[in-house]
Amino acid sequence: xxxxxxxxxxxxxxxxxxxxxxxxxxxxxxxxxxxxxxxxxxxxxxxxxxxxxxxxxxxxxxxxxxxxxxxxxxxxxxxxxxxxxxxxxxxxxxxxxxxxxxxxxxxxxxxxxxxxxxxxxxxxxxxxxxxxxxxxxxxxxxxxxxxxxxxxxxxxxxxxxxxxxxxxxxxxxxxxxxxxxxxxxxxxxxxxxxxxxxxxxxxxxxxxxxxxxx
Numbered sequence: 234x235x236x237x238x239x240x241x242x243x244x245x246x247x248x249x250x251x252x253x254x255x256x257x258x259x260x261x262x263x264x265x266x267x268x269x270x271x272x273x274x275x276x277x278x279x280x281x282x283x284x285x286x287x288x289x290x291x292x293x294x295x296x297x298x299x300x301x302x303x304x305x306x307x308x309x310x311x312x313x314x315x316x317x318x319x320x321x322x323x324x325x326x327x328x329x330x331x332x333x334x335x336x337x338x339x340x341x342x343x344x345x346x347x348x349x350x351x352x353x354x355x356x357x358x359x360x361x362x363x364x365x366x367x368x369x370x371x372x373x374x375x376x377x378x379x380x381x382x383x384x385x386x387x388x389x390x391x392x393x394x395x396x397x398x399x400x401x402x403x404x405x406x407x408x409x410x411x412x413x414x415x416x417x418x419x420x421x422x423x424x425x426x427x428x429x430x431x432x433x434x435x436x437x438x439x440x441x442x443x444x445x446x447x
Contacts, residue, residue: 239371242380246367250388253359254286256395258421262354263396264406265326265418266345272400278346279396285351287389290364293356294385297365308362309437315353316429319422322349326419354422355392358429 263282267275293300301308364385371377406414 237376237379238383239374239376239380242367242371242377243384246363246381246384247388249363249367250360250384251391253357253363254355254388254392256392259350259354259392260395260399260402261414262418262422263350264399264402265415266322266350268415275400276397278350279393279400281346282350282355282396283389283393285347286355286360286392287385289352289356290360290385293361294364294368294381297361298369307437307440308358309433309440311361312358312429312433312436315358316426316433318353318426319349319429320426323419323422323426326415326422358433 263279264275267278270278300306301311364381367381367384368378371381
């Protein structure tokens with residue numbers, strides 16, 4: 234297997250993705266955003282959020298440089314927009330104002346599974362950039378490229394399992410526990426969003442220091 238897959242690349246890429254995507258840390262946010270859906274809809278949302286994240290990362294891994302270059306979008310701008318979006322969701326969780334109510338088919342959970350769960354929470358700017366860099370470093374090396382690909386697949390399997398089995402917690406928490414979890418998740422999301430916005434601003438200043446200073 235080591236002749237086909239670079240295990241060092243796989244381990245390093247998987248570790249970076251695990252730290253950035255943080256499956257345990259995303260469980261409270263997932264439960265808070267899908268708290269009004271039934272168990273079946275929550276499990277469907279877990280799958281759809283994971284699939285959305287996987288598709289976004291694959292697209293950017295293959296065409297990220299071309300997409301950003303064609304649209305003239307910097308990584309800092311991508312991170313800033315993701316931070317703003319997460320901050321708006323955080324405010325809704327903290328104030329108890331949901332975007333919409335779920336219907337009988339669970340459309341509420343389907344929508345939040347795509348945005349903000351799938352992206353930018355799971356497949357956020359940090360994850361996208363990490364995968365793009367890993368692919369660029371492995372360019373021309375089949376074993377290294379295979380290691381990156383395997384790391385992305387395994388990481389999303391871990392994500393799906395963590396979100397899928399987190400649904401069992403919703404029944405244990407009850408209405409009061411879910412409300413508390415929603416407020417905590419809103420606070421965590423606000424902190425994540427603030428960090429993303431601050432990092433994007435500082436990175437933009439560092440990158441364009443020569444232009445700012447003249």
